[in-house]
Amino acid sequence: MYAAPFSYHRATSVQEAVKLLQELGEEARVIAGGQSLIPLMKMRMARPTALVDINPISSLREIETSKGELRFGALVRHADLEHSAAGATVPIIHDCAAGIADVQVRDQGTIGGSLAEADPSGDWGTALLALETSVVCFGPDGQRTVPLEEFIQDAFTTALAHDEIVTAVHVKVPPKGSAGAHLAFKRSAPVYPTASASAQLTLEDHNRCKEVRIVLGCVGLTAIRAKEAEAALRGKLLDEKNIRAAVEAARAAADPQSDMRGSADYKRMLAGALVKRAIGIAARRARGESVEAGHEYVGR
Amino acid sequence: MNRWKQGMSMSDAKKILVRARVNGEAREAEVEPRTLLVEFLREHLNLTGTHVGCDTSYCGACTVILNGRTVKSCTLFAPMAEGGEITTVEGLAKGGKLHAIQEAFAECHGLQCGYCTPGLLLATLQLLRKHPRPTDAQIRKGIAGNTCRCTGYQNVFKSIRMASAEMEKR
Numbered sequence: 001m002y003a004a005p006f007s008y009h010r011a012t013s014v015q016e017a018v019k020l021l022q023e024l025g026e027e028a029r030v031i032a033g034g035q036s037l038i039p040l041m042k043m044r045m046a047r048p049t050a051l052v053d054i055n056p057i058s059s060l061r062e063i064e065t066s067k068g069e070l071r072f073g074a075l076v077r078h079a080d081l082e083h084s085a086a087g088a089t090v091p092i093i094h095d096c097a098a099g100i101a102d103v104q105v106r107d108q109g110t111i112g113g114s115l116a117e118a119d120p121s122g123d124w125g126t127a128l129l130a131l132e133t134s135v136v137c138f139g140p141d142g143q144r145t146v147p148l149e150e151f152i153q154d155a156f157t158t159a160l161a162h163d164e165i166v167t168a169v170h171v172k173v174p175p176k177g178s179a180g181a182h183l184a185f186k187r188s189a190p191v192y193p194t195a196s197a198s199a200q201l202t203l204e205d206h207n208r209c210k211e212v213r214i215v216l217g218c219v220g221l222t223a224i225r226a227k228e229a230e231a232a233l234r235g236k237l238l239d240e241k242n243i244r245a246a247v248e249a250a251r252a253a254a255d256p257q258s259d260m261r262g263s264a265d266y267k268r269m270l271a272g273a274l275v276k277r278a279i280g281i282a283a284r285r286a287r288g289e290s291v292e293a294g295h296e297y298v299g300r
Numbered sequence: 301m302n303r304w305k306q307g308m309s310m311s312d313a314k315k316i317l318v319r320a321r322v323n324g325e326a327r328e329a330e331v332e333p334r335t336l337l338v339e340f341l342r343e344h345l346n347l348t349g350t351h352v353g354c355d356t357s358y359c360g361a362c363t364v365i366l367n368g369r370t371v372k373s374c375t376l377f378a379p380m381a382e383g384g385e386i387t388t389v390e391g392l393a394k395g396g397k398l399h400a401i402q403e404a405f406a407e408c409h410g411l412q413c414g415y416c417t418p419g420l421l422l423a424t425l426q427l428l429r430k431h432p433r434p435t436d437a438q439i440r441k442g443i444a445g446n447t448c449r450c451t452g453y454q455n456v457f458k459s460i461r462m463a464s465a466e467m468e469k470r
Contacts, residue, residue: 005313008333102445107369189444190358
């Protein structure tokens with residue numbers, strides 16, 4: 001399959017990328033790993049007239065830790081995060097990075113590209129919403145930092161202006177006693193999940209939930225913060241009754257559509273089940289246990 | 301001209317030069333920017349060992365190694381590989397002698413129709429570079445992006461284990 005014709009431009013600095021985007025107009029798009037954009041272009045669901053390739057900008061490939069913050073350059077690949085120290089410190093990042101599609105896609109796809117694409121089935125939007133995340137954008141007027149909650153506005157729609165690029169993703173390192181999990185269910189490795197869920201918990205007194213974030217993925221136009229589910233746990237014991245109330249609230253917060261991955265009812269049930277499991281794993285990790293988790297699919 | 305042909309017209313877009321080291325050799329071709337890496341290899345460099353399977357980033361038949369990373373070459377525009385180092389299935393055998401991975405796949409019947417094989421061989425090469433003695437879980441994860449509809453994967457697993465053992469000896 002061929003994408004519609006476009007002109008191709010290589011940027012070697014963020015300034016050059018922005019200048020090219022300004023010159024090429026609103027139909028130009030940035031390309032990073034291309035693992036979401038290229039399939040969309042081949043299906044002609046996206047038809048940019050020009051592509052600005054930012055892969056030559058090597059400064060966007062760094063991972064840094066600074067002032068309690070993990071700073072990922074926009075071009076950091078999923079595979080880099082899978083094997084990074086950051087992933088080892090913040091398990092939710094490892095869960096997410098290690099399970100996205102397959103080796104080939106993880107070797108190419110980038111964290112910045114995934115967020116800028118804002119595919120409702122993407123994993124990073126869900127996992128990173130469970131943490132305190134901000135997106136660094138660079139445009140003609142310089143740099144601005146946008147909280148992830150405000151960055152992703154709708155399916156495939158972000159706060160980025162046409163002449164702005166994502167340069168980095170900043171994630172606040174969770175406090176001690178806080179841990180999370182990102183779980184997803186997919187039909188096979190290379191596809192997008194049918195549903196996903198992230199939970200980040202801070203425990204006190206062994207089993208009391210001090211702080212919590214619960215996020216649902218693939219069951220709405222964007223990742224959904226299930227705030228009522230969080231309220232069902234905040235300040236309370238992590239017992240069966242409270243977890244059940246959180247799961248019910250999470251199911252109610254899901255807004256899935258029936259498609260080839262499953263019916264809306266099925267996805268709602270699946271999202272609830274994933275939330276329950278994510279809470280359990282996050283709690284065990286918060287108590288210091290090492291638990292493997294991530295994407296589940298047939299043949300894993 | 302009908303709409304389909306208009307959309308497919310390859311004449312009007314400006315071509316650009318793409319240069320890469322493919323299997324150790326400097327190669328180049330002038331292509332339209334929308335040319336996929338797999339087409340660049342097959343149609344422009346005449347390296348038809350890399351197969352187009354699903355053409356949707358699913359099946360992995362088109363897997364090659366680019367700058368030390370695997371890529372489904374149906375999901376990369378050729379200009380993005382500019383200046384890159386590419387290994388395709390043609391680069392595995394050296395001096396007329398099959399690579400240990402190829403020998404193992406032949407020995408263990410790790411293929412039947414052979415369509416997925418070029419991709420599986422490259423995915424295996426990358427897997428064994430990272431995990432010279434992979435566990436079954438690591439093999440499963442390493443080839444999860446490669447679909448084989450003949451073998452049921454059991455013989456692929458045998459092949460990978462044998463290749464691992466052979467490569468350790470050498």
